Amino acid sequence: MRPQRMLRPKSFTLVDAYGANEAGLELQTAWVLDIPCPPRVGPSQNLAGSVNDARSMRAVTIHTCSFVPHAGEPASLTEQSLDGLRELYGGRIAAEIQRIRLNRNRNVYVIFDAGIGYIQCMPQTPPAIYCEAQSVESWAALSAVLTPERVSLLHNAGYADPGRAPNYSKTYTIGPDTDRTVADEVLTILHAVYGYTGKIALKIKTE
Secondary structure (H helix, E strand, C coil): CCCCCCCCCCHHHHHHHHCCCHHHCCCCCCCCCCCCCCCEECCCCCCCCCECCCHHHHHHEECCCCCCCCCCCCCCCCCCCHHHHHHHHHHHHHHHHHHHHHCCCCCCCEEEECCCCEEEEEEECCCEEEEEECCCCCCHHHHHCCCHHHHHHHHHCCCECCCCCCCEEEEEECCCCHHHHHHHHHHHHHHHCCCCCCCCCCEEEEC
């Protein structure tokens, strides 16, 4: 008779793979609303992916559900309004801006690449968030996109013309709503200035 394979307790995964102290493992549970897509802690946050409906985490939680397409039906992206883009990417962008803000003494950055143009941000001293929006000087193909009317939208948002840097630039002062404010303006500029509609996935690149 072939002996049956003994299943090891799940805690052995933490011990074997991560070197965890089994006697010191902590378990935390909490009551949350029974809804299809409970709020989860967003990427780059502590305990990312865990269900968390705390008021203090609302700016960086995500509320979408993952799904598996039916066989033969590729996952395709469709055009989105600005509100649709906010729903898709607002929480993740805000989480990246928070990461930049909290690590302002380190060499960190984030690039929000829409394919047709990008916005990149990094911390600045004194505490602030410095962002650049791609210009024709850094990519000549944008001359067909950055019309005078669209450039005026950048100016209205407070972005300065290329100078020492080859891109349009703006410094955001740190405040209680910095993460969400910067995230919303990033999406607004990508949508209104560069014509990004979400038909291709927004690429978020970091250091």
